[in-house]
Amino acid sequence: MRMPPSDAAVLARRAAIIEGLRALVPGEGVIVEPRELRAYETDGLTAYRQIPLAVVLPSTTAEVAAVLRFCRDEKVKVVPRGAGTSLSGGALPLADGIVLGLGKFNRILEIDVANRCAVVQPGVTNLGITHAVQHLGFYYAPDPSSQIACTIGGNIAENSGGVHCLKYGLTTNNVLGVEFVTIDGEVIRVGGKHLDAGGYDILGTITGSEGLLGVVTEVTVRILPKPPGARALLVGFPSNESAGDCVAEIIGAGIIPGGMEMMDRPAIHAAEDFVHAGYPRDVEALLIVELDGCEPEIDHLIGRVEAIARRNGAVSLRVSNSEEERLAFWAGRKAAFPAVGRISPDYYCMDGTIPRRALPYVLSRMREMSERYGLRVANVFHAGDGNLHPLILYDANNPGELERAEAFGSDILRLCVEVGGVLTGEHGVGVEKRDLMGTMFSEEDLKQQQRLKCAFDPEGLLNPGKVFPELHRCAELGRMHVHRGKLPHPELPRF
Amino acid sequence: MTTWRPSDLNELREIIAGAVADGQPLEIVGGGTKRSIGNLSQAAHTLDLRALSGIRAYEANELVLVAGAGTPLAQIGRELESKGQMLAFDPPPLGPDQTIGGVIAANLSGPRRLTAGAARDHFLGFTAVSGRGEIFKAGGRVVKNVTGYDLPKLMAGSWGTLAALEEVVLKVLPRPEKTRTVLLFGRCDREAVAALARGLGSPYEVTSAAHLPAAAAARSSVGYVAAAGSAVTALRLEGFGPSVEHRCRALRDLLGAEEELHGANSRVLWDEIATASLLPRDRVLWRVSVAPSAGPEVAAAVARALDAEFLYDWAGGLVWIALAEAGGDGGAAIVRDAVRRAGGGHATLFRAPDALRAAVPGFEPASSLARRIKEAFDPLGILNPGRMGF
Numbered sequence: 011m012r013m014p015p016s017d018a019a020v021l022a023r024r025a026a027i028i029e030g031l032r033a034l035v036p037g038e039g040v041i042v043e044p045r046e047l048r049a050y051e052t053d054g055l056t057a058y059r060q061i062p063l064a065v066v067l068p069s070t071t072a073e074v075a076a077v078l079r080f081c082r083d084e085k086v087k088v089v090p091r092g093a094g095t096s097l098s099g100g101a102l103p104l105a106d107g108i109v110l111g112l113g114k115f116n117r118i119l120e121i122d123v124a125n126r127c128a129v130v131q132p133g134v135t136n137l138g139i140t141h142a143v144q145h146l147g148f149y150y151a152p153d154p155s156s157q158i159a160c161t162i163g164g165n166i167a168e169n170s171g172g173v174h175c176l177k178y179g180l181t182t183n184n185v186l187g188v189e190f191v192t193i194d195g196e197v198i199r200v201g202g203k204h205l206d207a208g209g210y211d212i213l214g215t216i217t218g219s220e221g222l223l224g225v226v227t228e229v230t231v232r233i234l235p236k237p238p239g240a241r242a243l244l245v246g247f248p249s250n251e252s253a254g255d256c257v258a259e260i261i262g263a264g265i266i267p268g269g270m271e272m273m274d275r276p277a278i279h280a281a282e283d284f285v286h287a288g289y290p291r292d293v294e295a296l297l298i299v300e301l302d303g304c305e306p307e308i309d310h311l312i313g314r315v316e317a318i319a320r321r322n323g324a325v326s327l328r329v330s331n332s333e334e335e336r337l338a339f340w341a342g343r344k345a346a347f348p349a350v351g352r353i354s355p356d357y358y359c360m361d362g363t364i365p366r367r368a369l370p371y372v373l374s375r376m377r378e379m380s381e382r383y384g385l386r387v388a389n390v391f392h393a394g395d396g397n398l399h400p401l402i403l404y405d406a407n408n409p410g411e412l413e414r415a416e417a418f419g420s421d422i423l424r425l426c427v428e429v430g431g432v433l434t435g436e437h438g439v440g441v442e443k444r445d446l447m448g449t450m451f452s453e454e455d456l457k458q459q460q461r462l463k464c465a466f467d468p469e470g471l472l473n474p475g476k477v478f479p480e481l482h483r484c485a486e487l488g489r490m491h492v493h494r495g496k497l498p499h500p501e502l503p504r505f
Numbered sequence: 506m507t508t509w510r511p512s513d514l515n516e517l518r519e520i521i522a523g524a525v526a527d528g529q530p531l532e533i534v535g536g537g538t539k540r541s542i543g544n545l546s547q548a549a550h551t552l553d554l555r556a557l558s559g560i561r562a563y564e565a566n567e568l569v570l571v572a573g574a575g576t577p578l579a580q581i582g583r584e585l586e587s588k589g590q591m592l593a594f595d596p597p598p599l600g601p602d603q604t605i606g607g608v609i610a611a612n613l614s615g616p617r618r619l620t621a622g623a624a625r626d627h628f629l630g631f632t633a634v635s636g637r638g639e640i641f642k643a644g645g646r647v648v649k650n651v652t653g654y655d656l657p658k659l660m661a662g663s664w665g666t667l668a669a670l671e672e673v674v675l676k677v678l679p680r681p682e683k684t685r686t687v688l689l690f691g692r693c694d695r696e697a698v699a700a701l702a703r704g705l706g707s708p709y710e711v712t713s714a715a716h717l718p719a720a721a722a723a724r725s726s727v728g729y730v731a732a733a734g735s736a737v738t739a740l741r742l743e744g745f746g747p748s749v750e751h752r753c754r755a756l757r758d759l760l761g762a763e764e765e766l767h768g769a770n771s772r773v774l775w776d777e778i779a780t781a782s783l784l785p786r787d788r789v790l791w792r793v794s795v796a797p798s799a800g801p802e803v804a805a806a807v808a809r810a811l812d813a814e815f816l817y818d819w820a821g822g823l824v825w826i827a828l829a830e831a832g833g834d835g836g837a838a839i840v841r842d843a844v845r846r847a848g849g850g851h852a853t854l855f856r857a858p859d860a861l862r863a864a865v866p867g868f869e870p871a872s873s874l875a876r877r878i879k880e881a882f883d884p885l886g887i888l889n890p891g892r893m894g895f
């Protein structure tokens with residue numbers, strides 16, 4: 011992976027930089043031993059590793075501000091990090107940069123039931139928020155599969171989704187406010203317990219910015235009353251087409267299920283072999299449709315979804331009649347990644363989104379690619395919103411196989427864009443999809459995004475090498491090319 | 506004074522590039538229904554986007570609609586209704602001329618914003634021309650996308666000061682089969698906001714929650730509301746028939762509600778709330794967003810200093826303040842001080858005489874970061890200068 015060239019001057023000043031950082035963050039808050047740094051060398055995208063210059067673990071906003079200001083003055087790059095679960099390499103370190111870990115920001119600051127929100131520090135885990143409010147009958151809706159480990163700060167950086175986001179939204183739809191620190195050390199609060207911005211929506215801009223614009227130090231999230239109940243249908247189909255048609259008809263009927271997941275035959279078999287969830291093996295596609303709400307609503311919708319499924323050729327159909335059964339339906343889907351990990355030494359998880367109508371075409375093209383690359387692929391799919399997670403099976407010990415898996419993955423993402431979709435639905439661009447940005451965006455599109463970056467971080471010190479394939483200097487990006495004489499009709503009076 | 510009416514993206518780019526070259530700022534307008542909000546544009550020339558009109562793609566099953574920025578909101582509404590869908594953020598009906606581009610640029614949302622999200626939460630992607638005279642796009646045409654910065658969020662609520670939208674991509678959702686509005690009579694502001702919080706904290710999926718003090722309620726054209734002769738507190742329930750009926754009964758029991766509205770009455774009431782039309786027309790109008798529980802406190806603080814009427818939406822978090830005698834600053838200092846003391850939020854000058862709009866910051870004063878963002882898109886200040894106070 012090509013990363014920005016290391017700054018030799020920074021590497022040469024390492025000892026002085028560490029001394030400076032230690033003056034700002036006391037004791038064990040600055041990690042410099044190679045053995046300890048190794049714990050931070052990678053994130054959820056383990057194919058890439060890099061030992062950072064140092065790791066800094068501040069515990070107050072003032073320390074974060076001091077560290078960022080120091081790094082700006084010393085021209086030291088900064089890679090922010092939560093729990094390091096990014097699947098796109100968002101927290102991949104740089105040799106000449108520090109990793110700024112927010113793990114010590116792990117406190118719930120306030121639970122405000124009257125305003126249905128919680129104020130937490132960014133290092134609190136996603137599930138930790140739900141745990142803190144569930145005794146009051148509330149929960150935090152976005153549920154990325156890493157929710158037991160991933161932090162809310164990381165969720166904001168990546169705008170994380172999850173199984174329930176079709177109905178309840180992504181992170182950006184569930185965050186009310188943040189405090190963040192710019193590379194200049196300025197502490198900025200946007201949003202809060204109120205709704206919407208009084209000026210530009212900086213909160214919405216920070217969310218999903220992959221650590222390139224600022225470091226979040228406090229978060230206010232919306233919490234929701236827990237639905238009184240949930241039941242699920244487990245439906246098998248003889249083809250991906252019929253499963254896709256069923257999904258389209260459910261949505262067309264005005265039903266937005268709490269969750270709607272699809273698995274293809276390889277994924278069904280891997281999951282069933284692993285957890286024995288009772289999935290049918292003789293179907294091409296399996297759909298889990300979960301309906302939540304009050305009992306009359308669930309009963310009503312179960313009936314309607316069942317009718318739609320049968321109309322679309324379902325060959326097997328079960329409705330959960332107990333909480334145990336509902337969880338059993340999910341057990342296979344939730345274990346899909348480790349299940350695939352069991353049948354292959356390594357797997358590579360992709361994350362494109364497509365218009366759902368293109369699903370059969372995309373899956374058939376993927377089968378062709380699978381043969382061409384000589385690598386198997388299993389698909390799990392957030393069917394409601396078109397977010398596809400192909401798992402490419404490979405063995406890193408076979409020379410060249412990782413590279414082949416990556417090329418296969420890139421082809422899948424190009425295909426997603428080709429059919430009108432996008433490179434990433436919830437995992438972020440990071441380093442992983444950085445070099446594919448040009449398939450979705452023009453040079454002008456990317457330059458305008460980088461001009462926004464310049465408004466926050468003109469020296470490009472925050473998480474460089476992520477998201478953008480080419481780094482431009484802000485002075486160059488800001489230049490205007492105004493030539494009156496070269497306008498299309500210079501002879502016409504205009505104003 | 507020139508009015509430009511581009512009919513496609515390329516013309517739009519040429520006009521803005523020309524304005525950049527000549528240093529001539531432009532006021533961007535659609536139907537002009539929001540021209541009375543905030544501050545006055547300082548541009549001499551007008552860029553009218555209404556010819557960039559038409560629904561370019563709509564696939565109900567994909568929950569995505571693509572339209573030219575100048576497309577009338579009413580046209581989009583009709584098209585969605587024909588497929589049983591809607592814009593879930595409830596854009597307030599401000600007249601037949603309003604365009605979807607204007608709704609997005611103002612990030613204006615109605616009562617359902619409380620639970621379904623704002624315009625910005627249903628804005629998936631766009632094509633636009635920046636104040637540099639360059640075409641760019643961001644976001645995508647699918648409902649789930651995190652590729653690149655979320656520029657749609659930044660564009661929503663930027664009031665045309667960053668770029669001129671040419672095309673917008675919207676997330677659309679099913680229109681509820683059934684609606685019920687549960688009414689409580691005679692609660693004071695604090696009791697009402699507490700009741701709204703109980704409703705929203707219950708599992709009965711309240712989608713909108715408003716409180717009308719007696720004077721506002723009396724102006725409603727819904728008989729049940731106007732005849733109450735007291736303050737009226739309203740909670741909206743939406744969804745599938747059997748579910749709504751069940752939740753309506755449960756919510757009425759929980760809150761001891763006196764009355765419920767069905768169908769047309771319910772629709773009329775929420776439109777009246779969305780447009781604050783229950784407040785006197787001839788007054789200075791502020792739109793204030795605070796923590797829901799702080800709404801009554803803000804109103805009380807303003808009422809101590811000024812002759813004011815109020816209307817609460819968003820469970821108390823959106824306070825409409827109509828001022829009879831507002832003083833030289835239109836009540837800005839008192840309103841903004843009340844917001845600050847109540848824990849923060851923001852106040853927008855929603856309707857006022859032009860002299861006042863020229864003198865008072867209509868939005869929260871821009872931070873230095875906001876100014877740098879403006880420069881990143883429109884370094885010469887060509888687009889809607891002055892519109893947001895800068």
